[in-house]
Amino acid sequence: xxSAKTTINLYNTLTRTKEPLCPLDDNNVRxxxxxxxxxxxxxxxxxxxxxxxxxxxxxxxxLYGADQVTYVRNITDVDDKxxxxxxxxxxxxxxxxxxxxxxxxxxxxxxADSEALGCLRPNHQPRATDFVAPRTDGKPDMISLIxxxxxxxNAYEANGEVLFExxxxxxxxxxxxRNLADNLAGARIAVDAHKKNPADFVLWKQSSADExxxxxxxxxxxxxxxxxxxxxxxxxxxxxxxxxxxxLDLIFPHHENELAQSRCAHGTRAxxxxxxHNGFLQVEGQKMSKSLSNFITINDxxxxxxxxxxKWHGRVLRLAMLTTHYRQPIDWTADRLFECRSLLYDWNMxxxxxxxxxxxxxxxxxxxxxxxxxGTITILHALAKSVNAAATYTAKVEAAGRLRAALExxxxxxxxNSDVLLRQEVRDGPGEHAITEMVTARLYALNxxxxxxxxxxxxxxxxxxxxxxxxxxxxxGERRTKWEIKx
RNA sequence: GGCCACGUGGCGGAGUGGUGACGCAGCGGAUUGCAAAUCCGCGUACCCCAGUUCAAUUCUGGGCGUGGCCUCCA
Numbered sequence: 298x299x300s301a302k303t304t305i306n307l308y309n310t311l312t313r314t315k316e317p318l319c320p321l322d323d324n325n326v327r328x329x330x331x332x333x334x335x336x337x338x339x340x341x342x343x344x345x346x347x348x349x350x351x352x353x354x355x356x357x358x359x360l361y362g363a364d365q366v367t368y369v370r371n372i373t374d375v376d377d378k379x380x381x382x383x384x385x386x387x388x389x390x391x392x393x394x395x396x397x398x399x400x401x402x403x404x405x406x407x408x409a410d411s412e413a414l415g416c417l418r419p420n421h422q423p424r425a426t427d428f429v430a431p432r433t434d435g436k437p438d439m440i441s442l443i444x445x446x447x448x449x450x451n452a453y454e455a456n457g458e459v460l461f462e463x464x465x466x467x468x469x470x471x472x473x474x475r476n477l478a479d480n481l482a483g484a485r486i487a488v489d490a491h492k493k494n495p496a497d498f499v500l501w502k503q504s505s506a507d508e509x510x511x512x513x514x515x516x517x518x519x520x521x522x523x524x525x526x527x528x529x530x531x532x533x534x535x536x537x538x539x540x541x542x543x544x545l546d547l548i549f550p551h552h553e554n555e556l557a558q559s560r561c562a563h564g565t566r567a568x569x570x571x572x573x574h575n576g577f578l579q580v581e582g583q584k585m586s587k588s589l590s591n592f593i594t595i596n597d598x599x600x601x602x603x604x605x606x607x608k609w610h611g612r613v614l615r616l617a618m619l620t621t622h623y624r625q626p627i628d629w630t631a632d633r634l635f636e637c638r639s640l641l642y643d644w645n646m647x648x649x650x651x652x653x654x655x656x657x658x659x660x661x662x663x664x665x666x667x668x669x670x671x672g673t674i675t676i677l678h679a680l681a682k683s684v685n686a687a688a689t690y691t692a693k694v695e696a697a698g699r700l701r702a703a704l705e706x707x708x709x710x711x712x713x714n715s716d717v718l719l720r721q722e723v724r725d726g727p728g729e730h731a732i733t734e735m736v737t738a739r740l741y742a743l744n745x746x747x748x749x750x751x752x753x754x755x756x757x758x759x760x761x762x763x764x765x766x767x768x769x770x771x772x773x774g775e776r777r778t779k780w781e782i783k784x
Numbered sequence: 785g786g787c788c789a790c791g792u793g794g795c796g797g798a799g800u801g802g803u804g805a806c807g808c809a810g811c812g813g814a815u816u817g818c819a820a821a822u823c824c825g826c827g828u829a830c831c832c833c834a835g836u837u838c839a840a841u842u843c844u845g846g847g848c849g850u851g852g853c854c855u856c857c858a
Binding site for chain 2: 313331332333334339340342343344345346347373376377378473474475498499521522523543544545546547548549550551554574575576577578579584620621622624625626628630632633635636639640663669671672674675676678679685686743746748751752755764765766767768779
């Protein structure tokens with residue numbers, strides 16, 4: 298940990314400018330990020346905020362101290378899509394049991410995916426269903442929050458629903474930069490007779506007998522989408538906290554409404570001081586969608602050869618995601634993955650097992666400038682080059698340690714042998730033992746100056762995707778050969 | 785219709801009011817039995833049109849193009 302004097306500048310959607318992060322409490326920097334709705338495998342677009350905010354989490358931990366940061370990422374396990382999936386997948390089970398199966402399995406998969414991508418676990422991953430009804434520990438809950446909003450005149454009951462009245466909040470719409478009149482002009486909002494204003498949104502809705510529900514002062518029902526984040530953020534981070542993140546698409550309506558609920562319920566001027574939003578992802582130049590059959594899950598990339606004909610290591614995916622600045626659109630392509638895999642392998646080879654050094658200041662400087670991860674990649678190139686170019690062994694080890702520290706900070710250092718980054722598919726190839734035998738046979742031929750035989754062996758391996766590299770042992774001067782998967 | 789981003793060399797991708805980041809690919813050299821790896825070197829760019837300026841890829845305005853949001857989709 299270094300001094301907290303380093304200032305982090307972050308782009309704030311609320312003000313449309315970069316602002317210095319000034320934590321409300323340097324001893325507890327607080328961040329909330331909207332997590333997944335757990336009804337199916339997370340797709341690669343979902344991975345972007347997971348990775349981006351993990352980088353920020355790591356940076357905060359580095360600058361303020363690992364125990365001085367609280368990161369909360371919720372799991373949405375109440376949603377009509379979940380209900381539909383539960384009925385489809387477990388038609389014979391009682392609904393609540395079926396829902397539990399779907400959400401537990403999907404949440405576990407999401408957490409496993411996140412770890413494979415080299416992400417640290419957030420301090421808390423609360424589930425929405427644990428925060429619907431009042432809790433024994435007195436933490437904020439959705440029903441109490443809704444009751445507060447009704448009591449303060451910001452919400453009303455109509456037609457069995459509880460609705461938030463947007464006109465009760467003078468600056469409603471500031472985050473998304475829209476006003477109520479603009480919304481109406483769109484004329485795409487369903488006009489419901491029971492709403493006072495067409496833009497009013499649901500806090501609580503009634504559940505039929507075959508839908509999940511909780512008892513409430515307004516009958517058996519379930520919460521609207523936005524209220525869960527208001528409750529859970531307050532439960533773990535307090536009424537006002539430092540950073541709120543999520544995808545660009547969440548700005549409206551989710552974050553706008555969340556912010557309105559929290560501020561009105563708590564009587565605060567802000568919910569979070571800085572609102573951050575990552576850009577969208579396209580796949581091979583097109584919008585990812587099931588209808589274009591380019592829909593790709595994190596699990597597909599890790600465990601199947603559907604994309605690019607390869608299985609990809611999680612850290613390769615992570616690096617690929619960080620090549621573009623988080624606010625820019627990113628085009629997810631196989632070419633990018635190949636290039637990133639090659640780079641990551643080289644960097645990890647150069648850094649592996651070196652005694653770690655302090656994190657290079659220039660790396661921190663780049664990250665502190667609104668998470669300029671592209672800039673950090675440039676720095677990694679330079680650090681790797683300094684390892685290769687080092688004149689002495691001591692200098693080489695020292696440079697490698699700096700590279701390692703840099704890789705570790707942004708979650709790109711692989712503890713295992715670097716080969717795991719490349720050898721996802723070699724397991725289906727000739728196998729390590731066979732390769733070693735052929736390499737030995739080739740060295741024997743070489744020492745006998747039988748270049749034809751040696752080259753034949755090399756070609757054979759090359760056809761199987763194995764590249765050989767000859768070098769001289771630095772102490773004895775003997776010829777040695779190392780091999781790796783061709784890229 | 786309203787609102788918001790973005791448009792950099794073959795590809796990826798930062799950044800800046802004034803000597804063409806960086807990487808991948810390509811080319812040349814050192815090295816090598818030949819390669820690979822490594823090192824050294826080289827080339828090509830800032831969507832269009834105006835304006836501000838001594839000077840714009842960088843600021844302002846307009847245009848064109850792409851994408852997003854306005855529909856509980858990250």
